Amino acid sequence: MNAVSRTQIIMLAALAVLLAAPLAAQPPLLSSSAPGAFGVRYLTDRAVVTYTVERPEGSDAERFALRVRLPEEVQWGFLGRDAIAGGELGWDDGQAVVQVPFGSGRLHLGWAGEACLPPESTDIPVFLGDRKVATLRARFDLEGMQGSGEAPEIGPGLATPRVELAQTLDPEAVSLSLGMDAVRKWRRDGDALEAREPMAIGPSPRLSLRVDQRGLSASPVARIVFAQVRPASQALRIASDAAPEGVLVEGEGFSDSAGTPPRVDPGSHFGTHGGSCIYSFIGDGSSLEWEFTLPEDGAWDLYVRIACGDVGAWRVIAVDGDIPAGLELVEMPGTGGWGHADAEWWMVRLTGGEGQREALQLGAGKHAVRMTGVLATHMNIDYLLLAKHQ
């Protein structure tokens, strides 16, 4: 088909649309007796109009006229949070007509249901056990409620958040995030929703709660509760000359990765074993796996040589596909830098030390350790070390 005939077809189509249009033209969505900036949003029972209109120069008028198209005759209205008296609401040719003051404002013009506005704001308490530790300041809009706030006493650690409801809600309507992570799935428990899985929570997490529910007249959430926060296991620093002999697995020798790949660049950092390390291994859910072979059955401990210029880094550690109890969340210490000086590389021990999870019982042969990064911060790894438990 050549360009001319295509143009003709488009013109014919346009003509057909014109002929199909009703003869009586609809009034415009909005017209104003004074120029300005306007927005109109239609909901099931109302139009919400925002405007900014400056008083024209030389005018001493207090108000100007706004006309807003509605599907049915206007029944009620609000200017800001004040109800508009019925006598001040006009109806003319499919449009609500109302006089409003110059400046910026928000109008609700309703054609159905009761005249109502959502409440402005509410406070949602956050509990750690039976103690109130934070408050989320929540604001309402016509689609629901949204609140956020810091909870410095919660975390770091593992916890299962619970949202106690003041009214029945569809779990799909409730979203709760802690730092970068969000509850993925809720289960109902009486009048509450509880996360199906424990979540890794960083230090001083920011909580954000969103409820998508139209027509709220009060907070649908009574409180957010963390029954308990299980602290992260600590990776303990040991003197580098105290590191035992063992099976050394180069960080840069990982066998599998998922998510954001870490960087490997030989010679990039100071004094690395094998001349390389992995760096920018980020806690965004990315993971790395290392395979290694143990010479004999027994109790083995896991060590890692790390550099971390953040406050710390958090990792979930799986061994042969399972997460041993106590390694669901391991806190690696900040080492004061990213490994550009010897002092910034620390050897840390993950199992078998005082107050730590007991040694790993592993048979001779092939095994795999997988680390999954959570809670946003980065870490560099020179190597892993598996050593017989002493």
Ligand SMILES: [Ca+2]
């Ligand atoms: Ca290395």
